[in-house]
Amino acid sequence: MLTTLPNLLNSKNQLKALLETALKAEGEIDRSAASDAVYDWIDQLHQQLTSDHLAFSRLQLENEELEVELADTRDWEVEEKNYTLHRLKTGSYVYCRVTPTHNAISDYYLCATCFMNKVKSILQPVHKAFECHVCNSSIQGLPLPKPTIEML
Ligand SMILES: [Zn+2]
Incomplete structure (x- = not known):
């Protein structure tokens, strides 16, 4: 003391x-x-x-x-204001970069689990899923389409 x-x-x-x-x-x-x-x-x-x-x-x-x-x-x-939560067609959630007008601008997704821990981890497509190489989570998804934003 x-x-x-x-x-x-x-x-x-x-x-x-x-x-x-x-x-x-x-x-x-x-x-x-x-x-x-x-x-x-x-x-x-x-x-x-x-x-x-x-x-x-x-x-x-x-x-x-x-x-x-x-x-x-x-x-x-x-930085987190540049991203928004996005629901894939499979129902899985990811984060996606957006412009101030909420139009999608990225062709990549970020892992939602890592994002909530303040880590930006780009999901890697593997077959019909995405994998996070940081937390090892696997996310059901289709091959990357042109991202569209569905505001939650
Ligand atoms: Zn992750």
């Missing part, structure tokens, strides 16, 4: 008390005990700063990953 401001203030007050005790110490034994207490405090502070540094580094890395994920999500939100 990262050091909080109240913890820092408490830590400063502990150091101040330790130093005051060390300055008032009389005799070798008292000075040695006070000195040991200050060194222990410094050692604990060093450990806390090291821990804070590691936690901060992890948070920085996580933040960078989240920024990339956010940018990808924003890109996907723009």
